Amino acid sequence: MHELVGALRSYAWGSRTALAQLCGREVPSPHPEAELWFGAHPADPAKVLADGAGRSLLELLEAEPNRELGTVASAFGGRLPFLLKILAAEEPLSLQAHPSADQARYGFERENHTRVPLDSPMRNYRDDSHKPELVVALDRFEALAGFRDPLRTVDLLNSLAVPELVQYTELLAAQPDSGGLRTLFTTWITLPQAMLATLLPKVLDGCVRYLKQVDPLESPRQAKEFAAEARTTLELAEAYPGDAGVLAALLLNRLTLEPGQGLFLAAGSLHAYLRGMGVEIMANSDNVLRGGLTPKHVDVPELLRVLDFEPLRTPIIDPEPVDENSFRYPTPAAEFALRRFELTEDAAAVDIPRVGPGIMLVTAGTVVLSQAGNELPIAAGSAAWISATDTDIRARALGGPAQLFCACVGE
Numbered sequence: 001m002h003e004l005v006g007a008l009r010s011y012a013w014g015s016r017t018a019l020a021q022l023c024g025r026e027v028p029s030p031h032p033e034a035e036l037w038f039g040a041h042p043a044d045p046a047k048v049l050a051d052g053a054g055r056s057l058l059e060l061l062e063a064e065p066n067r068e069l070g071t072v073a074s075a076f077g078g079r080l081p082f083l084l085k086i087l088a089a090e091e092p093l094s095l096q097a098h099p100s101a102d103q104a105r106y107g108f109e110r111e112n113h114t115r116v117p118l119d120s121p122m123r124n125y126r127d128d129s130h131k132p133e134l135v136v137a138l139d140r141f142e143a144l145a146g147f148r149d150p151l152r153t154v155d156l157l158n159s160l161a162v163p164e165l166v167q168y169t170e171l172l173a174a175q176p177d178s179g180g181l182r183t184l185f186t187t188w189i190t191l192p193q194a195m196l197a198t199l200l201p202k203v204l205d206g207c208v209r210y211l212k213q214v215d216p217l218e219s220p221r222q223a224k225e226f227a228a229e230a231r232t233t234l235e236l237a238e239a240y241p242g243d244a245g246v247l248a249a250l251l252l253n254r255l256t257l258e259p260g261q262g263l264f265l266a267a268g269s270l271h272a273y274l275r276g277m278g279v280e281i282m283a284n285s286d287n288v289l290r291g292g293l294t295p296k297h298v299d300v301p302e303l304l305r306v307l308d309f310e311p312l313r314t315p316i317i318d319p320e321p322v323d324e325n326s327f328r329y330p331t332p333a334a335e336f337a338l339r340r341f342e343l344t345e346d347a348a349a350v351d352i353p354r355v356g357p358g359i360m361l362v363t364a365g366t367v368v369l370s371q372a373g374n375e376l377p378i379a380a381g382s383a384a385w386i387s388a389t390d391t392d393i394r395a396r397a398l399g400g401p402a403q404l405f406c407a408c409v410g411e
């Protein structure tokens with residue numbers, strides 16, 4: 001059991017306050033801080049603190065795979081199969097989806113074969129793994145995820161009252177299923193620039209009109225049915241003017257996660273995180289197919305190949321209480337499992353079953369971890385690496401309530 005220091009990633013969409021505040025640093029931070037990585041990803045491994053010195057977790061696992069990872073080493077090729085992050089978005093992230101395991105293996109091989117360099121920005125597949133991901137909100141977390149029920153989308157498009165949208169709305173109304181969604185999404189995302197330049201401003205005008213119009217049957221305090229959707233469309237258009245992704249985003253569920261709620265994204269599920277802070281866990285992969293809303297490489301044909309157009313009705317995962325202190329987030333992923341512990345001040349230490357090999361991340365307060373007579377205090381924004389040989393871990397809050405996430409390999 002050792003303290004683990006995360007690797008801070010600065011991207012333009014990050015926040016200058018959220019991560020700094022959580023870690024107890026000065027606000028605002030000098031750079032936008034987007035992600036804090038806790039894992040053994042070769043691009044940015046976390047540091048293990050032992051005997052006053054820091055060592056990369058990746059190096060430690062490569063040097064002692066059997067001691068550190070136990071049976072996980074043979075099951076996942078000597079690697080830690082997940083990456084744990086704290087993510088803080090101030091601006092929307094790109095519209096994206098991740099491939100299935102088969103698609104990733106095939107795509108990686110194909111790009112190797114055509115000799116696209118591994119570090120090329122044109123590369124879609126940087127490894128041969130799928131990338132299921134789960135995010136758990138730490139504050140209100142806004143996202144677009146999965147295709148909305150097509151009939152609700154027809155209602156939304158009708159509400160905007162844009163004559164130029166009618167042909168598309170009719171198309172979806174005539175085929176309100178995954179086939180209709182595929183046709184409409186494909187049409188919009190590949191719309192010739194000249195047509196997009198005419199259609200998009202009309203849609204934005206429709207959003208503005210919709211938000212302004214007063215419905216006599218609605219109480220003024222009652223939010224309009226599609227207010228969040230219309231506002232998001234305007235925000236995306238401001239951040240990415242003329243981007244076909246703004247239209248495509250109209251087809252997705254507009255979600256607000258309350259703190260503690262989770263969102264699981266299976267292979268092929270189209271999504272874009274909009275705003276908020278969360279704990280994210282994913283299979284240790286970099287395979288992202290983007291459809292827009294980004295200055296990065298966009299590959300629409302490849303995205304269309306992996307997308308799942310089945311409407312997603314319940315993408316939000318409510319935490320399942322395990323006992324009075326802890327919650328689980330069941331997902332089908334074999335690479336990871338995530339639990340959340342809410343520790344109250346001055347309460348007795350609680351047992352943390354089945355951790356190693358894994359990572360315990362503190363997101364509020366200070367937690368004292370104990371194991372075999374050793375005590376390790378961990379402050380918010382830091383974590384602990386728990387090896388396969390570290391058993392009987394206990395945790396208690398120090399000096400106030402604390403929140404702890406426990407990440408381990410799935411069952």
Ligand SMILES: [Zn+2]
Nearest residue numbers: 096098133271
């Ligand atoms: Zn993603």
